[in-house]
Structure formats: structure tokens, C-alpha cells
Amino acid sequence: MAGVLVYVESDGERVAPISFELLAAARELAQSLGGDVEALVAAADTGPLVGELGAADTILEVTSPALAGYLPEAQQLVLVEAIRARKPAVVLVGYTSAGLDLAAGAATATGLPVVAYCTGLRAEGSDVVADSQLYGGKLVATTTTSTPAVFSVVAGSFAEANGHAGGRGERIVTAPPAGLAQLRSRVLGTTGAGGGAVDITKAERVVSVGRGIGGADNIELAEELATAMGAELGASRPVVDSGWLPKERQVGKSGMTVKPKLYLAVGISGAPEHLEGMHDAGLVIAINTDGDAPIFKVADYGTTCDLFDLLPAITALLKPAG
Amino acid sequence: MPEVEPERVHEDQRLVFEGMDISGGWNRMFEQRVIWQHDISALDRVTGIPGAESLGYCYQCGKCTPACPVDHVGDYSPRKVFRRTQVGADLLTSPDLWLCTTCGNCLRVCPKEVNMLQIMPAVRERAVAAGQVPAELQKAFENTFQYGNPMGEPARKRADWVAEAGAPVTILSRGPRPVDVLFFVECYWSYHPRGRDAARAFARTMATLGIDWGILGAEEKCSCDSQRAAGERGLFEMVAEQNIATLGRYQFQRLVTPDPHAYNSFRNEYPRLGGAYDVSHYTQFLAPLMAQLPWQRELPYRVTFHDPCYLGRHNGEYDAPREMIRQIPGLEFVEMFRCKENGYCCGGGGGGMWLDSFTGQHTQQRLSERRVREAVETGAEMLVVCCPYEVSRFEDAVKSTGNQGKLLVRDIIELVDEALH
């Protein structure tokens, strides 16, 4: 019982950035806890993916036609089987859609503890101490967990750059679990990003609105500012869930990841799920009447001015120049 | 229902309509002829709602139309609402339902007592029950339910304005004691930055007068009168019951509030729920005390005054605010041509406070914008108000009508405070 198992996420062709962060974290933990860094990759064809996993000492490959497309049930079977077979001390899963499916499910199936929302992990003896962002990022919980255990890690917590090389890269091909023959769910189809007319992921400037905008009718204020700035309009999840802006403008965990030079967060509190989608932005300016909002922790500049006063004022200043 | 916006009518020289050449001086009446199955069920449904019966009394005399503030900026009046409903338009899903500000000017002139003050809340209640409520208004309802104020501000911040009042304010929830005056601050004086300015000016004035007074603090909740008028009677009743229970825990002689909507509900609605108080609007409370104030300076302003619908038309008080203005040294007072009984509405009543964007989509300008233009027309440099909705509404309208620098908006209490220091 040793080592750190990383669940590798992919779209079947490319390894997801979160997985490199996990490999980087796994290397740090493995140095303290001992054992290998193992990467579990399950797909219909792992060929295109394996080459990217040089940070792992061993690459556990599971291939099966039943693993074409991401299916929570199938992936959980594979992960559970791998945990049972490899008996890692630590299992790392990204806190992504897949992480939401798999971390707690696999932990429950194997009887392991699970800690979610992790932004920091370190070994203390045979335990793992984790920091987790709770309550929308307003509080951080520090936990001590005996190993073996499963952790789901928030994107942006570890350096992705450290997760590309440094392992032995041994490939171990494992037989698919028998359960894949009796799946009770199926993938009917997928739609890629960019289905809509806009692509905010490439925008240099993003004006992003959150719940604080109050209603669909007020979006106009932000739209006018975005136009004056030459920016794209983004939104936090609640704004999209409320139908005030379309899905293609959503920034964050289940939306887009943006890397603009300027990110103007308007009425956004800064839940971890949102920060995940914009942590690589250049200049971040936040407008929120709640001075304690977590967004101010990641912003470069902030103000508690009422957005209804401030937005038109900025627009007015930009208009004559623009 | 086809609606023709006059500025969009083009009288083409040559036009073929449904295969027929109708070139020439055709007029706006030319539209496809339809056999109207007048669907009286629409009218029956509306007038069948308890409280909305009187919509069916309209005999199309049209007196309300010129009195209705909304018709000045759009195509809406009680007469039109009746007629549209009579020809089958569904009021429950029509924008008309949310345009009425319950200002009461139509009822003042209506020979048949078609009472929009009862019709609108009653019909809106049905629309709310059916989930057909504009999103921004729904948010105000949800906030009121969750936080006790329509803005969604935390209750614990309700008395934050006190810190910078520059005068002692007794917060009864922190240290109960009998007081002479219980001041019901209401939401906009509690939370809105400009409302807080007025609240602080009020606190300083009360201190100058040496009055024994206190506020409820975090325990106070919205009086909910506007939520009631906007169709959420259940919310109104629930919060009113909570307020009545809270008020019942403290000893005071009289209740004073700066909000005409709160004043209206304490005077006319709360007694029915078991909450009877000796209530005054703050202008009614202070007007008789103005002579005792040690004025420090004269204010060199030419001012005009906007009557709040819920203080004036709804409750008949036109004199108290004018008496206060008269006694503030130095002011030159000029009336707007629409004032007192005929005062124009700011657009904030009846839920309009939380429907500005919605209303904006169905009118050419906001009522507050039109009112600001009327104020500018008097030559006054300051628009004086005494309803917490109005400072923010009119200051915004001053900006949006391009009158920045021409017109200031002040609550009367702010002028009192200014003349005292």
C-alpha cells in the first residue's frame, strides 16, 4: 500500500490540464509518503494520451470500446478496480465534472475517506493534511486524513507545468473490469464547445457579470460597458442558470476557462467554481458591494461601489475615447 | 392584439397588401379585418377575482387616461386596460398588469370608482400565483422573504447607518427600554446610501429636538406595502405579522416612519392584522416642532416639492411637508404645475420600484424622468422629496435626462439638517 494514484481526465484525444496539476501534486506527496506516482487512464484508445503522461512512474492503461466517451458509471468501475488492485495511499481526482462523479463514488465503493474542494495537500507522517475551500471560498477547512484516502483537487491549486515529466513512464496495460459488459448507462452524443456564436475563451477583455447584477434586464448595463471596452461579456453560473445570459458565456467550472488580459468581475462573489475558470486572467478588477467577497482575494483591484452607479460612469468615460 | 405605434406607421405611396393594391392615402385603420370572437371570458376571469370587480364598471368615459401618469409616457390607462381585457387580451400575461404604479390618480377622477388600487394587487396576486411575475420583481419578493428587505441586504446591516449618524440612536433590539417615539426606518433609509444620508440627518434633528426615540435595528423588516400592491399579499401578511409581533415587544407612544408606503400600511393595512398604532409620517411628526429648531443658517435655494402618492392622494397629507419647507430659513418655494391632488407619480409605487427595467421596455421614458423634467421647468434648482424611494429615483433620472448640474434632489430632512449646522 503505497504511492499516489492520479485519475487522468481526457476527452479521448488530449489529457485535461487538471490532470497535469494532479501529477504535480502527486509527485510532491509521493516524495513524502513514498511509492510511485501512478496515472490511471481509461479510454477506448489510450494511445494518444499515454505520451503526455511522462510525469507518472507507471501508467495504468485500461482500454475497452465501452470506454468510448465519458460515462461516469464506466469510469467509476475502472477507478474502483484500480484502487483495489494497486492499493495506493492517496487517490487524486480533479474537482471537475468527472471529479464530482467519481471521487466520492469511488471512495464509497472502496470504503476510503474522501475530502473535496482541496486547494492544498501535504503529507504529515502517513496522514495527508488538506486545505479545502468551503462556503463559496469564504472559509478554508484544514483536515487531517489517514491514508489511504481520496482527494478531489480544485483546478489552479498546483502548477500544471510541473506535471509533464519526471516519471519513469512505465506502461501497464490492465484488463478492463468485467462490469463494463453490464453497464446501465450509455453516451448518446456529445457537443463540443463553441456551439454558440461567441467564443469568450479567446477574448482579450472580458466583462463578467454575476448574481449581483440583479436581473436579466440589468445585463444591458454590462453590455454597454463591454461594448465601450471592446470586451466580451462573460457570466457566472447563477446568471446562466437564471437564463439571463446564454451558456456559452459562462466562466468557471462547468463553463469556459478564459485567459483574458483584463477580467472585470461585476457583482461576482468569487466562488471557487468561478475562480477556476479565470485564474489565469491578467489584470483582474472586481466590483462587489460586499467587501468580504472572495473575489477580492484574487483581484488586483477592487471596489465596493454600487455597480449600478459605477458601470455607467466607466462607460461614459470610455465612450468619447472609443 | 395588434398595437400600432404611431411613429412606426409609414403611409407608403405604393403598397400591395395581401395581393391587393392599396396605394394612396390609406390610413392607420387599414389592417387585416378579423372576426373578433370577443372573448368575454377574459373580462369575466378578471372581474371574477375578488377585489377586481370594479374593472367591469368602466364605461369608457376616458377620464382616467389624461390623469394616468403612465399614459403620459406610454400607451396605458385603466380605460385601455378595461377595453383590452374586454376584447379578450389576457391581463394576467399582459405587460399592462405591471405598469400601474397604484398612484391613485385615476380613482380620483373616475366617476364609476373603478379602483385600480384594489384591482391591480388582486389580479397581480393571481399572476404571481401562476408564476407570471417579472424576474426583477420576483427577486424583490424572494429577497423580502429571505432577508426582510427587497434589496437582499443582510438583516444584521440594517442599523449600520447609525454608526456615522453623529448623534446617539437607541437600538431597541440591543437594549430594550420604553421610548416616546419608535422610528420605523424602513429599507431604503436603512440600506441605500442616499437613504442613509437622510436617516442620519433625521437622527441629528431628533437629537437637536431632544426627543426620546429608538429604532428596532436588525429586527425591523420591510413594511411590505409595495409588495402587497405588487401582488404578494401573502408575503405582506407574513412580514406584517412578524413586524407586529416585534413591535409588540417594545413600549412606545407613537410610531413615526419616513416612508409613505410604510405609513400607508401602518395606517390602513396593519390594523386589520391586529397592529394598530398612533402612526405619523415624519413630516407630520416634525412639522409642528419646526419652530423649536435653532436654525444656524439660511439656505439659498429655489426649491420645488414632489408629493409622494402614498402620503398625498392615498392619505390626504399635503400640508406637513410644505409646512416644513416653509419654515426652513431662506428657501424659495415654487410649486410644479402638477402637485398635491394632481401630483405626478415618481413611478416607484405598486412595485414600480423593482420594475424599472420592465417598465422601461414598455414606456418611452421613466415616470421619474418626466417628473424631473417638470421640476426643471419650474426653474427650481432643487427637487425636494419626502419619500425614501424618490431620492434614488430622481437622482438617477436627473442623470439620465442630462440635467446633471441643473437639479439637485434632497430629502426635506437633509435641508433641515443643513440649516441646523
Add this chain to the structure above:
Amino acid sequence: MHIAVILKQVPDLVEEVEVDSQGTDIDRDSVKWKLNEFDDHALEQAVLLKESSGAEVTAVALAADGVDQLLYAAVARGVDRAIRVTTASARTDAPAAAAALAGVLADMGVDLVLTGVQAVDDLHGQLAPILATRLGWPHVSVVSRVSLEGTEAEVTQEYSGGRMATLEVDLPAVLGVQAAPRPPRYVPISRLRQVMASAELGSAAAAAAAPALGSTVTRLAAPPQGQGAQMLEGRPEAVAEQIVALLRERGLVEA
């Protein structure tokens, strides 16, 4: 078709969330609770399914202070009945909740369980996968649309980057709902009050004990200050000028 929707209260983040004197948990007495917003969407999705397919919907919540109010609100929203589940343990974390609910749901004979994809206090994992794994049912999280076809559910699952997939899941199953196809509907308070006066909440007792977590919270605290934003002060016009100056300085807008 019987759908259970699992509801849970979470601290309202508009209000201050205080840490207790031990420094390891929130001060539960001072917290203002509200329905978890993802559960709110799960509830809306359940009521939409009831309206479209005639399914029977039961709202289920672990008994706690204030939970009755939440269940009454669910009835007012349109669920057929609401059940409060009592447990021997005071714990409300996802593993404990799943242990308590699994048996109750199995006894109720439900075909589909909907719940919010996550909650702001889910330190020990999310309810949907834990519950599904305990029940031995398939599960899907981050679901934004559900429709029912016979003994199958068709769901839309969302991934980062705006990708989505349509999955088909055999029932019974557990779904972690991220968003309903429409925003949660408004319930007039009069209806809520009527429901509170007339509706009866059911109850059930959980047989299973809460499992050990294997993990201990040693500290709960506000995140370290440090970097943080430089705050711009002043009236809106002044702040606007500062912001525009910043943007021009950095060439982010035309000078």
C-alpha cells in the same frame, strides 16, 4: 414513476458565516440557513418532470431545525409529499446523509433520485455519487436537463469548456443536478402559508448508522489575506476614473 428529490439546508452566504469557538466548524447557531441552490434546481427539475410525465414526486430531507419550512416550501412548489428523515446521528455530511437516506429511499421504492450536484459545505464528498454507490445504482452529476423515457432517463451532463454530453441511464438512478431547464419558480407566500397550515409532513427513521469519515477537521478559518485586491475608494465617478486610468496605463483600452 416515483421521483425523490433530496433537499438540504446550507448557510446563507449573504449573511456572515462565523467559526465556532473550537475553530473547527461554523457557528451553527448564528448561521442563517437556506435551501442549497443546486437542490433548488433539482426540485425545479423534479416538478417539471412531474408536470411533463405525471411522475409522483417526494421531497426528502434529513430532520433538522428549519427543515420543515423547507419541505413545506417544496410542497408549495408542487411535490406530492414531503418526508423528513430522522437519524440517530447529528451529522449532516454527505456520507452520513447517504447512509441514512439509502435505506429509506429503497423502502420507498423510488425510480429516480434527484439532488443538487454539490453544496458549499460538502467537505466529505457529494451526495449523489455516494448515495448511488450505496444503493448500487448508476449516477450522473453536473446534470442540466432530465427527461424520462420509459424506464430510462435521458440527461445532459456538462463539462468544463462548454462541452456537453447526452447520456442515457437505466432507472433506478441518482442524478446530481446543476441546473434545471428553467430558473426555480416563485411560490407565492400565501400558498406557502396555506400549505404550512394544511399539509402534513411524513417522516421516516433511518436504520443505518453514520459511517466514520476517516478525516478530521483541525481548523476552519478565513483564507489567508495577503495578495488581495487593492481597494479603490471614493464616489462612483472617482472610482470610474481610477479604473479607466488603470486600463489606459496598461494599454487595455484605447488611450
Add this chain to the structure above:
Amino acid sequence: MSSDTVLVIGGGPAGLEAARAVAGLGHEAILVERRQRLGGTPDSAGYSAFALDPRPAQEVLEVARQAVLTQPLVQLHLETEVKSFAGEPGDFKVTLERADGSTADVSCGAAIIATGFDHFDPGRETQAYGYYEYEDVITLVDAERMLAAKHFVRPSTGKPPEQVCFIQCVGSRDRRIGNEYCSKVCCGVASKEASEIRELVPDCRVFIFYIDMRMYGFWEDRIYWKAQEQHHVNFVRGIVTEVISKGDRLLVKGEDTTMNRPMEVAMDMVILSVGMVPSAGTQAIGKLLGVAQDKHGFISPTANALDTVSTSVPGVYVAGAAAGPKDLDDSVSMAGSAAVKAVSFLRQGSMAAAAR
């Protein structure tokens, strides 16, 4: 040789009241009625009820009849017409002719004309309302009869209608027809009938298309507002121009003046609010007695606002709708006035004779 007797011509509400009043003043009255029964047009046309009286019309009429039938000073001649009228004021020689052809000569000192009105014949109207074309187009009078019988159905099907409208001002206020006057009662009668229809057929939607509603005095709130507020009758300003048949229904076409657009509404029944015209009897008696008549044939009182009953012939008075459109109240009040004037005239004649 003067007579103390007053001849009252016409046994409708005005004639009945005139005869009763004359007798009540202690003079003999000769009441001549062309029909078999007293009661006039309200009786013969089968009115359901009167505007401000909630009782059935027959019950009200019966009170007036009994007042006359039990009055010994009233000499009643049913199925009788005035054949000739001569002599001097104070001493008129009158020949009466019964339906069987027999005649009788009587004397009277004064006469009161109470020969009433007829309903306008909608066949004359310039608009195309189709009264004689479509079974389901009826008049206020037809509707009164149906309402009196408490059986209100579409004539074409015998089934209760779902949608009915009244068209106001049919035959009134119309220069093309020559009837430039307002018939005064149709707004009230239509509103009253509309209320009755709503009570009898609660599911029926009832409309009244009008130019302007003329509801004098108490008719405003007791009839018009009641119809609108209690019975939910729908009043629509904008008169219908034509009625055409469309499938098994009728299409009324007009202008919706409050909405500024054309209006075409499908109806099961259309009720024409026909106005009043002078009855044939009024026109004939006017000529026979030599009193001045207006261009329509109504008897003209002596153009004196303070004397509504004196005609151009001394000793001859007029009461009720013979003098122009009247409601029942005005007709009956006028009859009382005519009786007083007639008796006064006789007594002045007697005093003059005594003085001679």
C-alpha cells in the same frame, strides 16, 4: 249646452291614467279603446317588465286597468274608434264606431288624445341589419315577448344563444330615415333586456353596441350600471353598420371606436333596439281632431315648455307617446296633467255659463 264629460281616446297607460284622474276629479270620462283589452302597446306587444319596476308588466298594467274598471264614472268603450269629431270646445259632438259597425253619438266638453306610438319597423332602416332576412335578427319588442315568456332562444334553432348583441338607435337619430329624434327609452330597455337575458341564460354573452348611452335620471345607476356591474353586460362604443350571415351565425360589422379599428363580431342573435314612431291611431286622430302635428305625425303640444299637454285646439289635450317618445313615467305624469287641464277647462266653461 255644454258637457261635463271628458273623452279619453286610447286605453294605454296614458289613457288609463287620464280616465282615472278625470273620474277622480268627479267628472265622467268616456274611454275609447280600439283593441279588445285595456293596456295599450305595452300590453299588446307583450312587454316583459318596465324599466324601473321589477314586477311583471302585466301585474303593473292590471293595477291601472282595475283602477279604471272599478271606477263608476268611467264609461268604457272597447273595440271602438272615434269616427267623427265636431262641435265647439266645451260641447264636442263625437261619433263612436264599434268593431261590429254600430255607431253611437256622445257629447263631451273636452278630449284627451292618448293614442300612443308604434315600434319602428326595422325594414325601413337604411343600414343592412337584415331583420326580414335573418331569423335570428329580432327587435326589442320580439325580445320582450320572449323574455316575458321566460323562454329566450335563437329563433333559427330553438336553442339558447351563446352570444347576443343589441344594436342601438335603430330607426332613431337618423336623418336618412327622417327620424331625427332620440327615442329616449331604447338605451334603458335594451340594458334592462340585456340584464334579463343574462339572468335567464347565464352563459350567454351579451353586448350592447351604442353611439352614446342615454340614461336619464335614475336609469343611469338602476338600469345601466346594474346591467354592467351586476349582470356583466358588455357595452361597446361603436355602432354596428351591417349584419351579414356567416355560416350559421351572424356577423356584425362596425367600428370599434375606442380601439380605433374595424370590428367584426360573430353573434347568435342580434336584437335591434327599435325606437318609437307615432302610431297610426295618433296620426289619424290628430287629423280628425284638427290638432297640430309635427312632421313625423306626433301631436304637437302648444310649444310652451310650461304646458306639455295643450294642443292647438282648445279643449283638446294630449298625453303620453302620442306627443313624442316618452317613457312610462312621463306618459302617466302627462296624463294626470292632461286630466287636470281638461277638467279645469270644463269648470271654467261652467262658471262662464253660470255667470251669463
